[in-house]
Amino acid sequence: MYPSIDIATNELNIASELNPGPWILHSKNTGIAARNIAEKVQGMNPEKAYVIVLLHDIGRRVGIVGITRHVYEGYKYCIQKEWDEVAQICMTHSYIHGSASLGQSIESDEEKAIKEYLDSHKMDDYDRLIQLCDALATDYGFVILEKRFVDVVRRYGIVETYIGGWEKTFEIKEYFEDKMGCSIYDVLPEIEKTTLICPNPWRPK
Numbered sequence: 001m002y003p004s005i006d007i008a009t010n011e012l013n014i015a016s017e018l019n020p021g022p023w024i025l026h027s028k029n030t031g032i033a034a035r036n037i038a039e040k041v042q043g044m045n046p047e048k049a050y051v052i053v054l055l056h057d058i059g060r061r062v063g064i065v066g067i068t069r070h071v072y073e074g075y076k077y078c079i080q081k082e083w084d085e086v087a088q089i090c091m092t093h094s095y096i097h098g099s100a101s102l103g104q105s106i107e108s109d110e111e112k113a114i115k116e117y118l119d120s121h122k123m124d125d126y127d128r129l130i131q132l133c134d135a136l137a138t139d140y141g142f143v144i145l146e147k148r149f150v151d152v153v154r155r156y157g158i159v160e161t162y163i164g165g166w167e168k169t170f171e172i173k174e175y176f177e178d179k180m181g182c183s184i185y186d187v188l189p190e191i192e193k194t195t196l197i198c199p200n201p202w203r204p205k
Contacts, residue, residue: 002085008051015061022139022202027057029137034129036187040180044125052086053130056093067094072110075117085126091117092127093134096168101161132172136184139202141194144185145169155201 003011016024031054038049059065059074074090091114095101099118106115135148143151149166177184185191 002048002051002083003055003081005047005051008054011055011058015058018061019063021060021064023057023060025139026137027054029139029142030054030056030130030133033133033136033142033188036189037129037133037176037180037184040182040187041125041176042179044129048085049126049129052089052126053133055083055086056089056130056134058086059090068108068110068114071095072114075114088121089126089130092121092123093130096131096165096172098123101165103161128172128175132169132176132184135169136188138194140197140199142188142191143195144191145173147195151201155203 002008012024012027031050034053035046035050038044038046055074055078057070057074058077059070059072061077062069062073065073071090071094075087078084078087078090095114095118098121099115102111102115102118106112135145136142138148138151145166149162153162173184180187
């Protein structure tokens, strides 16, 4: 189950008051990318894709938090709302390799809960879609994958596991392009302009 577009939009507006930041526009653009790609893929629901992807970072409503916390907070919030299909996306969007993305040192209760969920969940096309679109959308528009990867490294530094995640993202890109019969970049508005914009990486104050 997932909410209507109006309810989802209102949820994001409320979240923007609780924790303002570029993540709001990123979420909106990620939703647009998901909808536009889903429109080209037989068997996918563009409205569902837009709504569940729009709310993928809703866990950030609690404040400036790390990956594990915002994933789990989003999952809990959506479960309380009985939006199980949004809760799924909250859980899977940051873990492109499933529970293997968590590494070996799983200590917190949140990490344990995430691992248990990921181990029992089989990734579907909506999981793959958010994992791709999350890497295509910034707060100022859409960019090619390579640009987004560099932006992340400028923000957080080089992490060894990034390379494997990049390779998997390119695999997902090719997967959807095969289903679409065109490049994913063909359906992202003004990407030829926004991908050339080079703002300083956002960092929390």
